[in-house]
Amino acid sequence: MAVYTQLTQSDLEQLLSDYDLGRLVSFKGIEGGIENTNYFVTLEQQGKQSEYVLTLFEELSYEELPYFIELCQWLSEREIAVPYAIRDRNGIGLKKLKQRPAALQPRLFGDHVQQDELTPAHCASIGQVLARFHSAAESFYMKRQAHRGVFWWRRESELIADKLPVADAALLREEVAAFDQLRARPGDIKLGTIHGDLFHDNVLFQGTEVSAVLDLYNAATAYQLFDLAIVANDWCCNPDGSIDSKREQALLEAYGAVRPYTQDEYTAWPILARSAAMRFWLSRLIPWLDEHSEQKLKDPDELKRILLYRREHPGTLP
Structure with missing residues (x-):
């Protein structure tokens, strides 16, 4: 269920009075999300109907959101197909509705691929x-530390250690230490703004071409290669946790053709592929180990299998 905040026609019309986008035709709650409330909104102006998505942020605060609002507008202006907050007639993109931060965005079209x-x-x-x-x-002017980055996984891996089998706790500690060693001497591994959660269900396709990249609310300043590793571990994995070499090779070659790898990134890739698996294994473990949690959404063992495969079969960049 993704409609946590119910809206009326009057609520929508009040918000839309700040814009010059036309009259409200219809609106409908969008099912299937996890963190936010989303509505499809149809407006009509001069006989032409246009589609929008209204998001009400249920977890992020008004003070936390400017980074994401600015980033999405920045990327959209540079022809990256991401949702972005439309500015009202006063130039304001981040709004407030029913005591929640809100953003009205163009609707992006395409299909999810399983x-x-x-x-x-x-x-x-x-x-x-x-x-x-x-x-x-790369030249985006704002910085943000990942809320589930290195400091988080150091702390959380220790907090849950006594709830895990001894081997799993040791595995987490080894992977945290491996990333710390890399971070101490990163060389010329490129640092920049990353998506941070680019799983396949956060992308829309038209045919086999990406038509939109969604859900940028884990974006942060981090190693670009870590972002690529998140994608590789999700998009190129088999059910048993092994990596499909044809899919991964296609991914890595296409990325490198646009943004060539640095020399130190060739050395760092096997470690970051493991770090990306560890990070999401950990974030899935925490609710599973909490008997009071209502968010046991995904099986943590899926990422553990990928991590073990990455340890046994270190990958290489093309």
Whole structure:
């Protein structure tokens, strides 16, 4: 369920009075999200109907959102297809509705592709788009520390250690230490703005071409290669946790053709592929170990299997 805040026609019309986008025709709650309330909104102006998405932010505060609002507008201006807050007639994109931060965005069209239907062509397309995303965001003027980055995983891996089998707790500690060693001497691993959560269900396709990249609310300043590793672990994995070499090769070659890898990134890739698996294994473990949590959404063992495969079969960049 993704409609946590119910809106009326009057609520919508009050918000729309700040814009010059036309009259309200219809609106409908969007099912299937997790964190925010979303509505499809149809407006009509001069006989032409246009589609929008209204998002009410249920977890992020008004003070936390300017980074994401500015980033999405920045990327959109550089022809990266992401949702962005439309500015009202006073130039304001971040609004407030029913005591919640809100943003009215153009509706982006395309289809989700299931994980078991992803092909090398899909992976090549997202590789190219992600490289363009990183290049476009490289000069973005705002910085943000990931809320589930290195400091978080150091702390949380220790907090849950006594709830885990001894081998799992040791595995987490080893992976945290491996990333710390890399971070101490990163060399010329490129740092920039990353998406941070680019799983396949956060992308829309038209055919095998990416038509939109969604849900940028985990974006942060981090290693660009870490972002690519998140994609590789999700888009190129098999049910048993192994990596499909054809899909991964297509992904990595397409990315590198747009944003060439640095020398130190060739060395860092096997470690960051493991770090990306560890980070999401950890974030899935926490609610599963909490008997009071209502968000046991995804199986943590899926990422553990990927991590173990990455340890046993270190990958290489093309």
